[in-house]
Amino acid sequence: MVLSNNDGCIISRSDEAKKLGVAMAGPYFKAKPLIEKYGVATFSSNYNLYGDLSWRVMETLRMLLPPGTVEVYSVDECFIDLSHIKPDELQAFAVYLKETVEEWTGIKVSIGVAATKVLSKVANRLSKKHKEATQGVLVLDTPGRIQQALQKTPVEDVWGVGYQYAEKLRRLNINTAYDLSKQDIVWANKHLGGVTGSRLIRELKGIESIGMKEELVNKKMIATTRMFGSPVTELQDIREAIATYTSRAAEKLRRQYSAANIINVFIVPKEESHNTRFRHGPSIGSYVVLPQASSATNELIKPAVALVERLYESGKIYKKAGVMLSGIVPDTSIQGNLFTPPAENKSRLLMSMIDNVNFAMRDDVLKFAASGTSRDWKMRQELRSPRYTTRWDELFEIK
Amino acid sequence: MDGEQWYGAAYKGSKQFKQWDIPNANASGFGAAADDYMERGIDLNEQLIRNKPATFFFRMNSDSMIEAGIHSGDVLIVDRSIKAVNGKVIVAILNGELLVRRLQTHIKGVTLVAENKKYGNIQVDEFSNYAAWGVVVYSIHTV
Numbered sequence: 001m002v003l004s005n006n007d008g009c010i011i012s013r014s015d016e017a018k019k020l021g022v023a024m025a026g027p028y029f030k031a032k033p034l035i036e037k038y039g040v041a042t043f044s045s046n047y048n049l050y051g052d053l054s055w056r057v058m059e060t061l062r063m064l065l066p067p068g069t070v071e072v073y074s075v076d077e078c079f080i081d082l083s084h085i086k087p088d089e090l091q092a093f094a095v096y097l098k099e100t101v102e103e104w105t106g107i108k109v110s111i112g113v114a115a116t117k118v119l120s121k122v123a124n125r126l127s128k129k130h131k132e133a134t135q136g137v138l139v140l141d142t143p144g145r146i147q148q149a150l151q152k153t154p155v156e157d158v159w160g161v162g163y164q165y166a167e168k169l170r171r172l173n174i175n176t177a178y179d180l181s182k183q184d185i186v187w188a189n190k191h192l193g194g195v196t197g198s199r200l201i202r203e204l205k206g207i208e209s210i211g212m213k214e215e216l217v218n219k220k221m222i223a224t225t226r227m228f229g230s231p232v233t234e235l236q237d238i239r240e241a242i243a244t245y246t247s248r249a250a251e252k253l254r255r256q257y258s259a260a261n262i263i264n265v266f267i268v269p270k271e272e273s274h275n276t277r278f279r280h281g282p283s284i285g286s287y288v289v290l291p292q293a294s295s296a297t298n299e300l301i302k303p304a305v306a307l308v309e310r311l312y313e314s315g316k317i318y319k320k321a322g323v324m325l326s327g328i329v330p331d332t333s334i335q336g337n338l339f340t341p342p343a344e345n346k347s348r349l350l351m352s353m354i355d356n357v358n359f360a361m362r363d364d365v366l367k368f369a370a371s372g373t374s375r376d377w378k379m380r381q382e383l384r385s386p387r388y389t390t391r392w393d394e395l396f397e398i399k
Numbered sequence: 400m401d402g403e404q405w406y407g408a409a410y411k412g413s414k415q416f417k418q419w420d421i422p423n424a425n426a427s428g429f430g431a432a433a434d435d436y437m438e439r440g441i442d443l444n445e446q447l448i449r450n451k452p453a454t455f456f457f458r459m460n461s462d463s464m465i466e467a468g469i470h471s472g473d474v475l476i477v478d479r480s481i482k483a484v485n486g487k488v489i490v491a492i493l494n495g496e497l498l499v500r501r502l503q504t505h506i507k508g509v510t511l512v513a514e515n516k517k518y519g520n521i522q523v524d525e526f527s528n529y530a531a532w533g534v535v536v537y538s539i540h541t542v
Contacts, residue, residue, distance in 0.1 A: 056452035063452070104453035104480045106532075389455060395474065398490065398497050399461040 001035075002043050003028055006227045007382055011045070044381035050075060052389040056105040064100060071212050079117060081212050087141060094137045114140040117210045118203035121159040122149050122177055146206065150178035160200050165192075181205055219256065224248040225322030231270060232318045238267060239305050240372030245323040246304045247364075247371055250297040253325055254351060259293035262327035263300060265307040268320035283320075284311050295331050296347040297354070301370050362391075447537050453480035455533065457490065457499075464488065464499050466514035474539040475499065483531035490532040493521065499535060 001022055002012040010031060013022050017040055022031050028042075035042055054075045061070050061080065069081040085093045094111045101109050110131075112123025119140055126149055127138035140146045156166030158177045172191065174180050181204035183191075188198040199209040224245040232238060242265060253260055266285030288303045304323055354366045364371075386394035448454045457475040467488055469475065475490075483489045485504040490497055491511055500511035500521070509529065511521040523529045 059452040104450065106479065395456050395458040396497065397460040398457045398475065398499055399459075399463060 001040060002045055003383065004227075005045060006229050007044050008227055016040075042383055044384040046381070046384050046387060048387040048390045049385065052387075053105065053107060057101055057107050057109065060101050060104050061097065064097060069212075079120070079212060082113065090141060091137065091139045094139060095135070098137055108136065110134075110136040112138050112140070114146070115206045116203040116208050118159050118200060119146065119149075119206060122153050125157060126152060147178060150181055150204065151176055153177035155180055158200070158204070160196065177204060219252075220328055221324055221326045222249050222252045222258075222260070222328070223322060223324040224252075225320065225324075227320045228318065233314075233316070235309065235312050235314065236372075238308055238312055238318060238321065239370065241321050242304050242308045242323060243301050243368060243370035243372070245321065246301045247297050247367060249323050249325050250295060250300050250351075251355060251358075253328070254295045254331070254355060257331050258328045259295040259331040260300075260325035260328050261290040261293035262325070263288050263290065263304050263307065264324040264326065265304050265311065266322050266324075267308060267311055267318050269313075270317040270319050283322075286311055289327070293327065293329050293331075296351050297368060298347065300325070301368060305370060447476055447539075449536070450478055450480045453533075454478050457497075459499065459538070463513045463515050463518045464501075467501065468540070469499065469514075469535075469538045470540055472541065475535050476537040476539070477533040478536045479533040481534040481536065483534050488535040490535060492528070492530045492532050493523070494528050497532065502531065 001010050001014065001017045003009065004011045007028055010022060010024065010026050010028060013024060020034060020038055020040065022034060022040065034040070058070065058072050058078060061078065065080060066084060069084075071079040071081075073079055080097075082090060082093065090113050094113050098109055098111050101107060110124055110128040112120045112125070112127050114120040114123045123138040123140045127134040127136055138149070140149050153176060154166075155161060155169050155174055155176055156163065158180065161169070161180075168191075169175075169180065174183070180201065183201055185198045185201060188201045192198070192200065202209040226241075226245065228241070232241065246263075264285060264287040266283045268283045286307055288307055290299075290303065294300060308321075357366050358364055386396070388394060388396045444451075455477045457477060459469055459471055459473045459475055462471050469488070477490050481487075483502055485502060487502050488499065489502045490499055491502070492498075493511070498511065498521075500513055503510040503512050503520075507522075508525075509523040511523065513520060
């Protein structure tokens with residue numbers, strides 16, 4: 001099983017760990033007795049390795065499919081437009097994709113094929129759940145198969161139905177995806193509210209309503225949020241954390257050639273009791289609008305740190321902080337305007353120098369003093385496996 | 400390295416090469432003569448990696464394959480998209496351990512052959528948990 005940022009919670013479990021009763025999203029310390037008793041292999045998140053393997057899987061698919069037909073949805077999920085494949089060849093083609101991905105990358109994937117995105121998610125879930133019967137591939141190509149699949153899908157497992165919506169639907173005696181698919185648009189407008197709900201119903205009925213999206217190139221918001229490795233009480237530490245997260249966010253901003261003019265900063269104090277599902281204590285946040293969009297770390301750190309100084313209350317224990325950059329526009333300073341005085345381009349040149357050094361060294365060799373030097377604000381990853389596929393000095397050793 | 404598989408035009412290779420990546424001679428005088436013959440420099444990826452998403456690197460940590468020219472400390476380039484057939488040097492998983500050996504397939508099954516007399520050959524029997532992981536295509540050796 002794998003732990004979250006800072007080794008706090010369990011975020012991924014193998015089938016064996018699930019059978020032992022290791023709880024998903026449960027705190028690590030609670031599962032520790034079980035882990036030690038059965039010797040469950042436990043790892044910190046290794047995002048470098050996962051990112052590389054994810055790229056390999058997606059790249060394999062892109063190589064096997066026409067350009068523009070692969071939509072990467074998340075690190076471990078993608079949608080593929082298979083409209084160029086004949087209906088009676090879908091099963092064989094999906095098996096071919098699955099086998100090639102596994103052969104090339106070693107990653108086992110499951111594939112659900114259907115007329116719409118929502119139905120393909122239904123198919124995918126069932127193919128994963130019944131691995132032996134489906135061999136990881138399920139095609140919903142007949143009304144009978146679709147109906148059977150929908151009946152086997154609890155309503156809370158439909159893509160887009162959240163925990164609270166599911167409770168509401170269950171009160172209306174809608175328990176499965178099939179029950180939901182039998183409702184009409186008028187009902188959807190009344191009970192599910194608006195466009196999203198009626199789109200969902202149409203998708204379940206097999207009418208394509210959520211199109212293939214272009215890959216998200218430029219994000220509209222960039223956030224860096226972290227749980228602290230250990231609780232933080234001092235203002236100086238909070239300042240350093242915010243400066244570090246701002247640097248990280250600014251780096252991401254520059255990577256997509258953007259600048260931002262809204263900085264949102266928040267900190268989360270420790271709560272005495274929080275037993276509601278997936279919820280943290282209330283976060284305390286505020287934002288500032290800059291007169292001019294910027295991508296320079298130093299120009300963003302200053303207002304971000306000033307904000308957090310106002311939010312901070314001494315005596316409280318903080319467990320999490322975050323920085324969000326929005327109001328994102330293309331960074332015009334990159335072009336180096338003929339009419340801008342060279343002084344204004346200096347920070348741009350400085351930033352690209354810092355980025356180049358840090359990228360080449362694969363570590364934050366150059367950083368602003370506001371980020372502090374004593375404390376490492378990066379993730380705690382005590383049980384991380386080596387980054388086998390991205391670092392020369394961590395290659396797998398073989399005999 | 401042999402190519403048993405064919406990739407469609409969608410395969411970009413390991414190099415996202417564009418024509419303007421060719422360096423310019425930057426000659427201050429009459430540049431054209433120099434510029435006409437500029438081409439891209441040698442890129443090791445081009446030679447060593449045929450299928451990037453399927454290529455993995457390992458570090459050799461034994462002398463078991465020394466007669467095949469693989470020394471301890473060498474970097475092995477392994478391509479999973481090449482079929483492991485008789486005679487290839489492969490990375491094998493045997494009972495949970497990764498090994499580099501030459502693959503010998505025969506009527507009785509599979510033998511993993513070490514290229515060093517100090518090491519014995521491993522006859523894979525039906526009780527062992529064996530799979531071919533990938534095919535070693537290059538070994539990078541420090542001279």
